[in-house]
Amino acid sequence: MATPPDRRVLRERYDHRQQIVLSHAAREFAVNGFHATSMQDLVTATGLTTGGLYHYFGSKDELLVKICDELMEPLLVEVREIIDSNWPIEIQLRAIVRVWMLHVEEHQYHMLVFHQERHVLEHGRQWSKVRRQRKDFEELLGAVLKRGERDGEFRFADRDLALRALLGMVNHTAQWFRPRGRLTAEQIADGYVDLLLGRANRLIEGVNP
Amino acid sequence: MATPPDRRVLRERYDHRQQIVLSHAAREFAVNGFHATSMQDLVTATGLTTGGLYHYFGSKDELLVKICDELMEPLLVEVREIIDSNWPIEIQLRAIVRVWMLHVEEHQYHMLVFHQERHVLEHGRQWSKVRRQRKDFEELLGAVLKRGERDGEFRFADRDLALRALLGMVNHTAQWFRPRGRLTAEQIADGYVDLLLGRANRLIEGVNP
Numbered sequence: 001m002a003t004p005p006d007r008r009v010l011r012e013r014y015d016h017r018q019q020i021v022l023s024h025a026a027r028e029f030a031v032n033g034f035h036a037t038s039m040q041d042l043v044t045a046t047g048l049t050t051g052g053l054y055h056y057f058g059s060k061d062e063l064l065v066k067i068c069d070e071l072m073e074p075l076l077v078e079v080r081e082i083i084d085s086n087w088p089i090e091i092q093l094r095a096i097v098r099v100w101m102l103h104v105e106e107h108q109y110h111m112l113v114f115h116q117e118r119h120v121l122e123h124g125r126q127w128s129k130v131r132r133q134r135k136d137f138e139e140l141l142g143a144v145l146k147r148g149e150r151d152g153e154f155r156f157a158d159r160d161l162a163l164r165a166l167l168g169m170v171n172h173t174a175q176w177f178r179p180r181g182r183l184t185a186e187q188i189a190d191g192y193v194d195l196l197l198g199r200a201n202r203l204i205e206g207v208n209p
Numbered sequence: 210m211a212t213p214p215d216r217r218v219l220r221e222r223y224d225h226r227q228q229i230v231l232s233h234a235a236r237e238f239a240v241n242g243f244h245a246t247s248m249q250d251l252v253t254a255t256g257l258t259t260g261g262l263y264h265y266f267g268s269k270d271e272l273l274v275k276i277c278d279e280l281m282e283p284l285l286v287e288v289r290e291i292i293d294s295n296w297p298i299e300i301q302l303r304a305i306v307r308v309w310m311l312h313v314e315e316h317q318y319h320m321l322v323f324h325q326e327r328h329v330l331e332h333g334r335q336w337s338k339v340r341r342q343r344k345d346f347e348e349l350l351g352a353v354l355k356r357g358e359r360d361g362e363f364r365f366a367d368r369d370l371a372l373r374a375l376l377g378m379v380n381h382t383a384q385w386f387r388p389r390g391r392l393t394a395e396q397i398a399d400g401y402v403d404l405l406l407g408r409a410n411r412l413i414e415g416v417n418p
Binding site for chain 1: 239240241242243244245321324325326327328329365366367369370371373374376377378379380381382384385391392397400401403404405407408409
Protein backbone atom coordinates (compact mmCIF):
# COMPACT_ATOMS: atom_id res chain seq x y z
CA MET A 1 0.00 0.00 0.00
CA ALA A 2 1.40 3.41 -0.99
CA THR A 3 2.13 5.85 1.77
CA PRO A 4 -0.57 8.52 1.68
CA PRO A 5 0.84 11.96 0.84
CA ASP A 6 1.05 14.27 3.81
CA ARG A 7 -1.00 17.46 3.92
CA ARG A 8 1.70 19.63 2.48
CA VAL A 9 2.13 17.37 -0.52
CA LEU A 10 -1.66 17.25 -1.03
CA ARG A 11 -1.83 21.02 -0.80
CA GLU A 12 0.93 21.47 -3.36
CA ARG A 13 -0.68 19.02 -5.73
CA TYR A 14 -4.03 20.79 -5.32
CA ASP A 15 -2.44 24.20 -5.98
CA HIS A 16 -0.59 22.90 -9.01
CA ARG A 17 -3.75 21.43 -10.54
CA GLN A 18 -5.70 24.58 -9.73
CA GLN A 19 -3.04 26.54 -11.65
CA ILE A 20 -3.47 24.30 -14.67
CA VAL A 21 -7.25 24.73 -14.55
CA LEU A 22 -6.77 28.50 -14.33
CA SER A 23 -4.49 28.55 -17.38
CA HIS A 24 -6.96 26.55 -19.44
CA ALA A 25 -9.83 28.76 -18.28
CA ALA A 26 -7.93 31.97 -19.08
CA ARG A 27 -7.31 30.71 -22.60
CA GLU A 28 -10.97 29.77 -23.13
CA PHE A 29 -12.19 33.12 -21.79
CA ALA A 30 -9.66 35.06 -23.88
CA VAL A 31 -10.50 33.28 -27.12
CA ASN A 32 -14.26 32.79 -26.76
CA GLY A 33 -15.24 35.39 -24.17
CA PHE A 34 -16.08 34.89 -20.51
CA HIS A 35 -19.83 34.95 -20.95
CA ALA A 36 -19.82 32.68 -24.00
CA THR A 37 -17.75 30.01 -22.20
CA SER A 38 -19.83 27.44 -20.32
CA MET A 39 -18.73 25.23 -17.44
CA GLN A 40 -19.11 22.38 -19.96
CA ASP A 41 -16.57 24.11 -22.27
CA LEU A 42 -14.20 24.29 -19.31
CA VAL A 43 -14.75 20.60 -18.57
CA THR A 44 -13.76 19.84 -22.17
CA ALA A 45 -10.77 22.20 -22.11
CA THR A 46 -9.37 20.92 -18.81
CA GLY A 47 -10.13 17.24 -19.38
CA LEU A 48 -11.63 17.11 -15.88
CA THR A 49 -15.09 15.87 -14.95
CA THR A 50 -17.67 18.46 -13.91
CA GLY A 51 -17.21 17.30 -10.33
CA GLY A 52 -13.44 17.59 -10.70
CA LEU A 53 -13.75 21.14 -11.97
CA TYR A 54 -16.01 22.16 -9.08
CA HIS A 55 -13.43 20.67 -6.74
CA TYR A 56 -11.15 23.55 -7.79
CA PHE A 57 -13.62 26.34 -8.46
CA GLY A 58 -17.18 26.89 -7.36
CA SER A 59 -18.21 29.03 -10.31
CA LYS A 60 -17.07 30.87 -13.43
CA ASP A 61 -17.04 34.12 -11.45
CA GLU A 62 -14.64 32.58 -8.96
CA LEU A 63 -12.36 31.55 -11.85
CA LEU A 64 -12.40 35.06 -13.25
CA VAL A 65 -11.57 36.56 -9.84
CA LYS A 66 -8.64 34.14 -9.50
CA ILE A 67 -7.37 34.92 -13.02
CA CYS A 68 -7.28 38.64 -12.26
CA ASP A 69 -5.79 38.06 -8.84
CA GLU A 70 -3.10 35.78 -10.24
CA LEU A 71 -2.22 38.52 -12.70
CA MET A 72 -2.09 41.48 -10.32
CA GLU A 73 -0.90 40.13 -6.99
CA PRO A 74 2.57 38.85 -8.00
CA LEU A 75 3.09 41.94 -10.15
CA LEU A 76 2.31 44.20 -7.19
CA VAL A 77 4.73 42.24 -4.98
CA GLU A 78 7.53 42.69 -7.52
CA VAL A 79 6.76 46.38 -8.08
CA ARG A 80 6.83 47.05 -4.32
CA GLU A 81 10.19 45.30 -4.01
CA ILE A 82 11.61 47.49 -6.76
CA ILE A 83 10.26 50.65 -5.15
CA ASP A 84 11.68 49.62 -1.79
CA SER A 85 15.13 49.24 -3.33
CA ASN A 86 17.44 52.21 -3.37
CA TRP A 87 18.11 52.02 -7.08
CA PRO A 88 18.14 55.29 -9.05
CA ILE A 89 14.62 56.20 -10.13
CA GLU A 90 15.10 55.58 -13.85
CA ILE A 91 16.44 52.09 -13.10
CA GLN A 92 13.35 51.49 -10.94
CA LEU A 93 11.02 52.59 -13.73
CA ARG A 94 12.81 50.40 -16.25
CA ALA A 95 12.72 47.41 -13.89
CA ILE A 96 8.98 47.89 -13.25
CA VAL A 97 8.11 48.06 -16.94
CA ARG A 98 10.22 44.96 -17.55
CA VAL A 99 8.51 42.86 -14.88
CA TRP A 100 5.16 44.16 -16.15
CA MET A 101 6.01 43.15 -19.73
CA LEU A 102 7.20 39.74 -18.49
CA HIS A 103 3.75 39.37 -16.94
CA VAL A 104 2.20 40.20 -20.30
CA GLU A 105 4.36 37.47 -21.81
CA GLU A 106 3.73 34.84 -19.14
CA HIS A 107 0.07 35.62 -18.60
CA GLN A 108 -1.03 36.85 -21.98
CA TYR A 109 -4.42 35.15 -21.82
CA HIS A 110 -4.97 36.38 -18.28
CA MET A 111 -4.22 39.90 -19.50
CA LEU A 112 -6.59 39.64 -22.46
CA VAL A 113 -9.34 38.41 -20.14
CA PHE A 114 -8.63 41.21 -17.67
CA HIS A 115 -9.18 43.80 -20.42
CA GLN A 116 -12.06 42.13 -22.22
CA GLU A 117 -13.99 41.73 -18.99
CA ARG A 118 -13.24 45.20 -17.70
CA HIS A 119 -16.95 46.04 -17.78
CA VAL A 120 -17.64 43.10 -15.47
CA LEU A 121 -14.96 44.19 -12.99
CA GLU A 122 -16.28 47.72 -12.63
CA HIS A 123 -19.22 46.71 -10.45
CA GLY A 124 -19.94 44.25 -7.68
CA ARG A 125 -18.27 43.45 -4.39
CA GLN A 126 -16.59 40.27 -5.62
CA TRP A 127 -14.37 42.47 -7.82
CA SER A 128 -13.42 45.03 -5.18
CA LYS A 129 -10.03 43.39 -4.53
CA VAL A 130 -9.21 43.36 -8.26
CA ARG A 131 -10.21 47.02 -8.58
CA ARG A 132 -8.03 47.92 -5.60
CA GLN A 133 -5.07 46.00 -7.03
CA ARG A 134 -5.42 47.83 -10.34
CA LYS A 135 -5.65 51.15 -8.55
CA ASP A 136 -2.64 50.33 -6.34
CA PHE A 137 -0.60 49.45 -9.40
CA GLU A 138 -1.48 52.72 -11.15
CA GLU A 139 -0.71 54.71 -8.01
CA LEU A 140 2.66 53.03 -7.51
CA LEU A 141 3.59 53.73 -11.11
CA GLY A 142 2.38 57.33 -10.82
CA ALA A 143 4.49 57.79 -7.68
CA VAL A 144 7.60 56.62 -9.55
CA LEU A 145 7.01 59.16 -12.33
CA LYS A 146 6.42 61.87 -9.72
CA ARG A 147 9.61 61.01 -7.86
CA GLY A 148 11.55 61.05 -11.12
CA GLU A 149 10.30 64.58 -11.79
CA ARG A 150 10.99 65.71 -8.24
CA ASP A 151 14.53 64.34 -8.45
CA GLY A 152 15.02 66.15 -11.76
CA GLU A 153 15.52 62.88 -13.67
CA PHE A 154 12.28 62.90 -15.71
CA ARG A 155 10.39 65.72 -17.38
CA PHE A 156 6.84 65.34 -18.60
CA ALA A 157 4.70 67.94 -20.32
CA ASP A 158 1.81 66.28 -18.46
CA ARG A 159 2.72 63.57 -15.97
CA ASP A 160 -0.77 62.16 -15.60
CA LEU A 161 -1.12 61.81 -19.37
CA ALA A 162 2.30 60.17 -19.53
CA LEU A 163 1.14 57.63 -16.93
CA ARG A 164 -2.00 56.85 -18.89
CA ALA A 165 -0.01 56.60 -22.12
CA LEU A 166 2.31 54.05 -20.50
CA LEU A 167 -0.66 52.04 -19.19
CA GLY A 168 -2.11 52.06 -22.70
CA MET A 169 1.12 51.01 -24.42
CA VAL A 170 1.89 48.10 -22.13
CA ASN A 171 -1.65 46.81 -21.74
CA HIS A 172 -2.26 46.94 -25.50
CA THR A 173 0.82 44.74 -25.99
CA ALA A 174 -1.21 41.71 -24.87
CA GLN A 175 -3.13 42.09 -28.15
CA TRP A 176 -0.15 41.61 -30.44
CA PHE A 177 2.78 40.17 -28.51
CA ARG A 178 4.14 36.90 -29.92
CA PRO A 179 6.69 34.88 -27.95
CA ARG A 180 9.82 34.42 -30.09
CA GLY A 181 8.71 37.44 -32.15
CA ARG A 182 11.04 40.15 -33.44
CA LEU A 183 11.30 41.83 -30.03
CA THR A 184 11.59 40.23 -26.60
CA ALA A 185 9.42 41.39 -23.71
CA GLU A 186 12.44 43.23 -22.27
CA GLN A 187 13.19 45.02 -25.54
CA ILE A 188 9.59 46.15 -25.78
CA ALA A 189 9.68 47.36 -22.16
CA ASP A 190 12.88 49.33 -22.77
CA GLY A 191 11.43 50.79 -25.97
CA TYR A 192 8.34 52.03 -24.14
CA VAL A 193 10.37 53.67 -21.39
CA ASP A 194 12.59 55.33 -24.00
CA LEU A 195 9.47 56.76 -25.67
CA LEU A 196 8.01 57.90 -22.36
CA LEU A 197 11.18 59.68 -21.30
CA GLY A 198 11.88 61.12 -24.75
CA ARG A 199 15.03 59.03 -25.02
CA ALA A 200 13.98 57.05 -28.12
CA ASN A 201 14.58 59.92 -30.51
CA ARG A 202 17.48 61.52 -28.70
CA LEU A 203 19.49 58.32 -28.39
CA ILE A 204 19.47 57.97 -32.15
CA GLU A 205 20.48 61.56 -32.64
CA GLY A 206 23.44 60.91 -30.34
CA VAL A 207 24.47 57.91 -32.40
CA ASN A 208 23.68 59.40 -35.75
CA PRO A 209 24.14 63.18 -35.56
CA MET B 210 -54.95 63.76 -44.33
CA ALA B 211 -51.22 64.38 -43.94
CA THR B 212 -49.08 64.22 -47.04
CA PRO B 213 -47.09 60.99 -46.89
CA PRO B 214 -43.33 61.64 -46.65
CA ASP B 215 -41.46 60.96 -49.86
CA ARG B 216 -38.89 58.19 -50.07
CA ARG B 217 -35.95 60.40 -49.24
CA VAL B 218 -37.61 61.67 -46.08
CA LEU B 219 -38.55 58.12 -45.08
CA ARG B 220 -34.98 57.00 -45.69
CA GLU B 221 -33.55 59.81 -43.58
CA ARG B 222 -35.98 59.09 -40.77
CA TYR B 223 -35.08 55.41 -40.90
CA ASP B 224 -31.34 56.16 -40.85
CA HIS B 225 -31.75 58.57 -37.96
CA ARG B 226 -33.69 56.03 -35.88
CA GLN B 227 -31.21 53.31 -36.75
CA GLN B 228 -28.45 55.59 -35.43
CA ILE B 229 -30.29 56.03 -32.15
CA VAL B 230 -30.77 52.28 -31.81
CA LEU B 231 -27.05 51.79 -32.49
CA SER B 232 -26.06 54.29 -29.79
CA HIS B 233 -28.27 52.61 -27.21
CA ALA B 234 -26.96 49.19 -28.21
CA ALA B 235 -23.32 50.34 -28.01
CA ARG B 236 -23.92 51.61 -24.49
CA GLU B 237 -25.58 48.37 -23.37
CA PHE B 238 -22.82 46.23 -24.89
CA ALA B 239 -20.09 48.42 -23.38
CA VAL B 240 -21.55 48.39 -19.88
CA ASN B 241 -22.94 44.84 -19.68
CA GLY B 242 -21.02 43.00 -22.38
CA PHE B 243 -22.18 41.92 -25.82
CA HIS B 244 -22.92 38.34 -24.89
CA ALA B 245 -24.72 39.21 -21.65
CA THR B 246 -27.05 41.68 -23.41
CA SER B 247 -30.26 40.09 -24.71
CA MET B 248 -32.53 41.39 -27.46
CA GLN B 249 -35.02 41.98 -24.60
CA ASP B 250 -32.45 44.25 -22.87
CA LEU B 251 -32.14 46.19 -26.14
CA VAL B 252 -35.93 46.47 -26.39
CA THR B 253 -35.94 47.98 -22.89
CA ALA B 254 -32.99 50.29 -23.61
CA THR B 255 -34.36 51.61 -26.89
CA GLY B 256 -38.01 51.83 -25.85
CA LEU B 257 -38.95 50.04 -29.08
CA THR B 258 -41.05 46.91 -29.40
CA THR B 259 -39.29 43.68 -30.36
CA GLY B 260 -40.78 44.05 -33.84
CA GLY B 261 -39.61 47.65 -34.01
CA LEU B 262 -36.08 46.62 -33.08
CA TYR B 263 -36.00 43.89 -35.73
CA HIS B 264 -37.16 46.50 -38.22
CA TYR B 265 -33.74 48.11 -37.81
CA PHE B 266 -31.51 45.10 -37.11
CA GLY B 267 -31.95 41.41 -37.78
CA SER B 268 -29.70 40.21 -34.96
CA LYS B 269 -27.26 41.20 -32.23
CA ASP B 270 -24.38 40.21 -34.53
CA GLU B 271 -25.65 42.65 -37.14
CA LEU B 272 -25.75 45.38 -34.50
CA LEU B 273 -22.16 44.64 -33.49
CA VAL B 274 -20.99 44.71 -37.12
CA LYS B 275 -22.70 48.11 -37.58
CA ILE B 276 -21.18 49.50 -34.38
CA CYS B 277 -17.66 48.59 -35.54
CA ASP B 278 -18.35 49.82 -39.04
CA GLU B 279 -19.73 53.13 -37.78
CA LEU B 280 -16.56 53.55 -35.77
CA MET B 281 -14.01 52.69 -38.44
CA GLU B 282 -15.49 53.82 -41.75
CA PRO B 283 -15.77 57.59 -41.09
CA LEU B 284 -12.39 57.56 -39.36
CA LEU B 285 -10.80 55.95 -42.42
CA VAL B 286 -12.43 58.51 -44.70
CA GLU B 287 -11.02 61.38 -42.64
CA VAL B 288 -7.57 59.81 -42.38
CA ARG B 289 -7.40 59.28 -46.15
CA GLU B 290 -8.37 62.93 -46.73
CA ILE B 291 -5.56 64.06 -44.45
CA ILE B 292 -3.04 61.81 -46.17
CA ASP B 293 -4.16 63.07 -49.58
CA SER B 294 -3.54 66.67 -48.49
CA ASN B 295 -0.13 68.16 -49.09
CA TRP B 296 0.34 69.28 -45.50
CA PRO B 297 3.74 68.71 -43.91
CA ILE B 298 3.98 65.21 -42.47
CA GLU B 299 3.99 66.23 -38.80
CA ILE B 300 0.83 68.28 -39.36
CA GLN B 301 -0.75 65.23 -40.99
CA LEU B 302 0.17 63.00 -38.05
CA ARG B 303 -1.20 65.53 -35.58
CA ALA B 304 -4.43 65.90 -37.58
CA ILE B 305 -4.90 62.13 -37.74
CA VAL B 306 -4.43 61.64 -34.01
CA ARG B 307 -6.86 64.51 -33.37
CA VAL B 308 -9.65 63.06 -35.52
CA TRP B 309 -8.98 59.67 -33.98
CA MET B 310 -9.28 61.12 -30.46
CA LEU B 311 -12.45 62.95 -31.47
CA HIS B 312 -13.82 59.56 -32.49
CA VAL B 313 -12.91 58.22 -29.05
CA GLU B 314 -14.85 61.12 -27.56
CA GLU B 315 -17.89 60.88 -29.83
CA HIS B 316 -18.04 57.08 -29.97
CA GLN B 317 -16.64 56.09 -26.61
CA TYR B 318 -19.08 53.22 -26.11
CA HIS B 319 -18.50 52.02 -29.67
CA MET B 320 -14.79 52.00 -28.95
CA LEU B 321 -15.18 50.10 -25.68
CA VAL B 322 -17.31 47.50 -27.46
CA PHE B 323 -14.77 47.24 -30.28
CA HIS B 324 -12.04 46.40 -27.78
CA GLN B 325 -14.05 44.20 -25.44
CA GLU B 326 -15.32 42.09 -28.32
CA ARG B 327 -11.97 41.83 -30.07
CA HIS B 328 -11.99 38.05 -29.57
CA VAL B 329 -15.31 37.87 -31.45
CA LEU B 330 -13.98 39.93 -34.37
CA GLU B 331 -10.92 37.74 -34.91
CA HIS B 332 -12.87 34.92 -36.56
CA GLY B 333 -15.78 34.53 -38.93
CA ARG B 334 -16.60 35.98 -42.31
CA GLN B 335 -19.11 38.53 -41.00
CA TRP B 336 -16.19 40.36 -39.35
CA SER B 337 -13.87 40.37 -42.37
CA LYS B 338 -14.76 43.98 -43.27
CA VAL B 339 -14.09 45.17 -39.72
CA ARG B 340 -10.76 43.33 -39.65
CA ARG B 341 -9.78 44.89 -42.98
CA GLN B 342 -10.76 48.39 -41.76
CA ARG B 343 -8.64 47.94 -38.66
CA LYS B 344 -5.72 46.72 -40.76
CA ASP B 345 -6.13 49.60 -43.23
CA PHE B 346 -6.09 52.09 -40.40
CA GLU B 347 -2.92 50.65 -38.91
CA GLU B 348 -1.24 50.56 -42.31
CA LEU B 349 -2.16 54.18 -43.09
CA LEU B 350 -0.79 55.28 -39.74
CA GLY B 351 2.36 53.20 -40.25
CA ALA B 352 2.88 54.80 -43.67
CA VAL B 353 2.71 58.28 -42.12
CA LEU B 354 5.39 57.38 -39.57
CA LYS B 355 7.51 55.89 -42.35
CA ARG B 356 7.17 58.97 -44.54
CA GLY B 357 8.10 61.18 -41.59
CA GLU B 358 11.29 59.19 -41.14
CA ARG B 359 12.06 59.20 -44.85
CA ASP B 360 11.57 62.98 -44.97
CA GLY B 361 13.87 63.34 -41.96
CA GLU B 362 11.10 64.83 -39.81
CA PHE B 363 10.66 61.94 -37.37
CA ARG B 364 13.16 59.61 -35.78
CA PHE B 365 12.17 56.41 -34.03
CA ALA B 366 14.42 53.89 -32.32
CA ASP B 367 11.90 51.31 -33.60
CA ARG B 368 9.16 52.58 -35.89
CA ASP B 369 6.95 49.52 -35.63
CA LEU B 370 7.06 49.65 -31.83
CA ALA B 371 6.28 53.39 -31.96
CA LEU B 372 3.20 52.60 -34.09
CA ARG B 373 2.01 49.96 -31.65
CA ALA B 374 2.67 52.29 -28.72
CA LEU B 375 0.51 54.96 -30.34
CA LEU B 376 -2.29 52.47 -31.02
CA GLY B 377 -2.13 51.43 -27.38
CA MET B 378 -2.17 54.99 -26.01
CA VAL B 379 -5.11 56.19 -28.04
CA ASN B 380 -7.21 53.04 -27.82
CA HIS B 381 -6.72 52.84 -24.05
CA THR B 382 -8.07 56.38 -23.74
CA ALA B 383 -11.61 55.05 -24.25
CA GLN B 384 -11.25 53.45 -20.80
CA TRP B 385 -10.70 56.67 -18.89
CA PHE B 386 -11.69 59.66 -21.04
CA ARG B 387 -14.33 61.91 -19.49
CA PRO B 388 -15.99 64.66 -21.56
CA ARG B 389 -15.41 67.99 -19.83
CA GLY B 390 -12.49 66.42 -17.95
CA ARG B 391 -9.17 68.13 -17.29
CA LEU B 392 -7.94 67.62 -20.87
CA THR B 393 -9.88 67.91 -24.13
CA ALA B 394 -9.65 65.24 -26.81
CA GLU B 395 -7.38 67.56 -28.82
CA GLN B 396 -5.05 68.21 -25.90
CA ILE B 397 -4.74 64.48 -25.29
CA ALA B 398 -4.06 63.88 -29.00
CA ASP B 399 -1.33 66.55 -29.04
CA GLY B 400 0.18 65.14 -25.85
CA TYR B 401 0.41 61.67 -27.36
CA VAL B 402 2.10 62.93 -30.54
CA ASP B 403 4.55 64.93 -28.43
CA LEU B 404 5.43 61.76 -26.52
CA LEU B 405 5.75 59.74 -29.70
CA LEU B 406 8.05 62.25 -31.37
CA GLY B 407 10.09 62.94 -28.24
CA ARG B 408 8.81 66.51 -28.14
CA ALA B 409 7.08 66.30 -24.74
CA ASN B 410 10.29 66.45 -22.78
CA ARG B 411 12.26 68.69 -25.14
CA LEU B 412 9.56 71.34 -25.35
CA ILE B 413 9.73 71.80 -21.63
CA GLU B 414 13.47 72.02 -21.67
CA GLY B 415 13.16 74.77 -24.25
CA VAL B 416 10.75 76.70 -22.07
CA ASN B 417 12.47 75.96 -18.82
CA PRO B 418 16.19 75.49 -19.51
